Amino acid sequence: MKKTMRKGLQVCLLLLMVGRLQGRVTAPERLEAPVDKPFTLTCSVSRDRGESLRQVRWIDVQNQTLLTYQPGQRDSVSGQQHVELASSPKDTSAIIIRRVSFRDEGCYTCIFDMHPSGSKQGHTCLTVTAQVTVESNKTAVSGKKASLSCSYGLPEKVQQISWKHTSAQGVSTDVASYAKRSDPMIEPPYQGRVWLSPSLSNSQLTIQPVAIEDEGCYTCLYTTHTEGQKSSTVCLATYVLPKPQVSYKTTSPGVIEANCTSVSRPPAEIVWNVERDNRTMGPPVTTHIPQGDGTTLVISTLTVQSGLLKDVSVKCLVHHKGLESPIGVSMNTKIGTALTILISVTTVAALLVMSLCFCLWKCFLRKEDQEEENKLHLYTTLTGHFKACVCHLISKAADHEEAELFNIPR
Numbered sequence: 001m002k003k004t005m006r007k008g009l010q011v012c013l014l015l016l017m018v019g020r021l022q023g024r025v026t027a028p029e030r031l032e033a034p035v036d037k038p039f040t041l042t043c044s045v046s047r048d049r050g051e052s053l054r055q056v057r058w059i060d061v062q063n064q065t066l067l068t069y070q071p072g073q074r075d076s077v078s079g080q081q082h083v084e085l086a087s088s089p090k091d092t093s094a095i096i097i098r099r100v101s102f103r104d105e106g107c108y109t110c111i112f113d114m115h116p117s118g119s120k121q122g123h124t125c126l127t128v129t130a131q132v133t134v135e136s137n138k139t140a141v142s143g144k145k146a147s148l149s150c151s152y153g154l155p156e157k158v159q160q161i162s163w164k165h166t167s168a169q170g171v172s173t174d175v176a177s178y179a180k181r182s183d184p185m186i187e188p189p190y191q192g193r194v195w196l197s198p199s200l201s202n203s204q205l206t207i208q209p210v211a212i213e214d215e216g217c218y219t220c221l222y223t224t225h226t227e228g229q230k231s232s233t234v235c236l237a238t239y240v241l242p243k244p245q246v247s248y249k250t251t252s253p254g255v256i257e258a259n260c261t262s263v264s265r266p267p268a269e270i271v272w273n274v275e276r277d278n279r280t281m282g283p284p285v286t287t288h289i290p291q292g293d294g295t296t297l298v299i300s301t302l303t304v305q306s307g308l309l310k311d312v313s314v315k316c317l318v319h320h321k322g323l324e325s326p327i328g329v330s331m332n333t334k335i336g337t338a339l340t341i342l343i344s345v346t347t348v349a350a351l352l353v354m355s356l357c358f359c360l361w362k363c364f365l366r367k368e369d370q371e372e373e374n375k376l377h378l379y380t381t382l383t384g385h386f387k388a389c390v391c392h393l394i395s396k397a398a399d400h401e402e403a404e405l406f407n408i409p410r
């Protein structure tokens with residue numbers, strides 16, 4: 001009898017202690033809230049029969065009142081601007097932090113004022129978290145500029161940001177780093193062509209000029225006070241744009257072999273186009289020759305009847321990922337046109353110079369009559385030479401054009 005009574009008392013005590021410990025308020029102990037997003041905090045109370053809930057109060061990390069209200073009375077809600085009351089089941093209280101920021105990190109208290117038993121409280125601690133974000137993979141043209149950026153929503157927690165490069169072969173090297181209250185540090189091999197923005201939230205790595213070896217993946221690593229290290233990776237591809245050229249020679253009478261060559265990275269695709277018609281005249285032969293520097297020489301060889309060049313325009317079209325539209329190199333007309341323009345310009349220039357000389361001469365003639373004889377002699381000699389020279393040039397250029405067009409050995 002005595003034994004059972006003692007046991008009952010023990011159970012009662014234990015229950016009482018558990019009740020005390022829980023405070024009859026249940027709230028999650030630890031929560032993680034992503035920065036810049038809304039977040040809901042909840043607490044619930046277990047109510048005895050005959051007890052009534054008069055008021056709910058929420059206390060923030062600074063021990064300031066965050067929000068208070070009387071259940072069932074809409075007008076009774078009062079509190080800070082950045083929070084609002086959420087709808088919740090009976091005996092549960094939920095509040096929404098509209099946009100979580102670094103300042104919201106800490107412990108919150110929810111207090112249920114009960115009648116007649118007094119107030120019961122619970123605690124929830126919030127950790128604000130953020131992700132490291134990078135842009136999508138990029139491409140850069142060799143010799144130009146490339147910018148890579150990386151951001152972390154909680155700069156307050158960051159001690160240092162560093163950038164690492166990993167080549168396609170898997171070799172990793174440190175590129176640059178920036179720590180709070182110091183200058184960005186660029187590793188010696190990158191000095192002079194790599195820059196890092198002095199920012200912990202939004203880090204920007206700029207490479208100029210971009211080299212082929214800069215291709216690979218870049219990892220930005222944030223070292224934080226509380227969350228350890230966080231990182232993200234973005235990859236960079238480097239392009240070398242093609243500068244195609246066409247050359248040709250007569251292999252046998254009436255047959256011309258034309259080569260369209262392009263050095264680029266990645267390899268270009270070469271097609272032949274005959275007067276807006278994409279049909280190639282007989283299949284061209286394409287050769288890929290990798291160059292030591294990471295570029296590839298592509299040669300496309302097309303064999304045509306020489307007579308065709310006189311009738312239609314033959315073009316080599318070079319397609320490359322780094323180009324908005326393909327580069328076209330004409331095989332026949334272009335050279336002729338260029339030469340014609342050159343001849344016209346030279347002739348006009350020569351005529352202008354000669355007339356200028358003539359005018360000057362006339363001026364001198366009027367002023368200094370005595371030396372007329374000598375100068376007239378000089379003038380005729382000079383213009384004679386000049387004319388002879390120009391005539392020679394024109395005839396040479398014309399020959400050259402013919403030779404280029406019909407491939408007559410000079």
Ligand SMILES: *[C@@H]1O[C@H](CO)[C@@H](O)[C@H](O)[C@H]1NC(C)=O
Nearest residue numbers: 059060061062063064106109
């Ligand atoms: C809030 O109050 C508790 C005790 O009620 C105290 O331990 C804590 O340091 C206070 N926090 C701040 C930020 O004042």
Ligand SMILES: *[C@@H]1O[C@H](CO)[C@@H](O)[C@H](O)[C@H]1NC(C)=O
Nearest residue numbers: 135136137138217234235236
């Ligand atoms: C970026 O490139 C890397 C390597 O080329 C690849 O593994 C990754 O999936 C790419 N990421 C995106 C988002 O395209």
Ligand SMILES: *[C@@H]1O[C@H](CO)[C@@H](O)[C@H](O)[C@H]1NC(C)=O
Nearest residue numbers: 247248249257258259287299
């Ligand atoms: C075209 O390229 C080939 C090599 O692929 C070379 O043997 C040939 O001489 C070239 N022809 C011309 C006209 O340049």
Ligand SMILES: *[C@@H]1O[C@H](CO)[C@@H](O)[C@H](O)[C@H]1NC(C)=O
Nearest residue numbers: 271272273276277278279280
């Ligand atoms: C050639 O042109 C025709 C229409 O003009 C098109 O349908 C076809 O896909 C083209 N072929 C190539 C290889 O570009």
